[in-house]
Amino acid sequence: MNLFHIQSTLQGINWTTSFLENNFIGIAWAGIGDLEREPPEEWKQQLIQRYGIGEAELTQVLETLHTFVYIMQDGDYVLVDDDEWTYVGDLGDYFYDDSNGTRAETICHRRGVTWLGRIPLMELNDKVRALRSHHSIIAKFEHPISQAQLDPWLSVTRMKTDKEGSHFAVRVDEGTMKEALEVLKEALHSEDADLRVRAAAAILQYAKS
Structure with missing residues (x-):
């Protein structure tokens, strides 16, 4: 599994809200066709002809x-951002959608996303901050994904939508989560075998969630 960051302001338009509400991410350069059906050489020719892109x-x-x-x-x-949060999503397959036309400001090249949660920008570690600040439209995390330290947040947050359509995260207080884990760790050393088994199962479930 890899981790990527993608910029959500394309052709001067901020797509973050649309990405979150419609469960996808995308890139620009509409109108050059379905990239899975066309060879890279055709991509090049279309980019030159349609957008006049230089070498x-x-x-x-x-x-x-x-x-x-x-x-x-x-x-x-994948990670996308707004001014306060980084949103974490599970990527789906590539697909081409030109149902809204192929104007330069439309997004035809897409991947479906299941949004898993969000993290305050100030809580990101240095490696993820470096990923976010990369100049590329898409940047790949060049470390084991465990070093991004996303799991503690994703296990206690889930994306929700209120009646007005705004996205927010339901989150258990981090201090409470740490206290609960400490209790479970202590239970691993209990003389009660059943308690040890239940504590181990709870910790493993937390790690998978």
């Missing part, structure tokens, strides 16, 4: 397209 920018754009279609995989994690 200096072309290599970077082609790399972004390749990453989005072929490097990202179903089951990888």
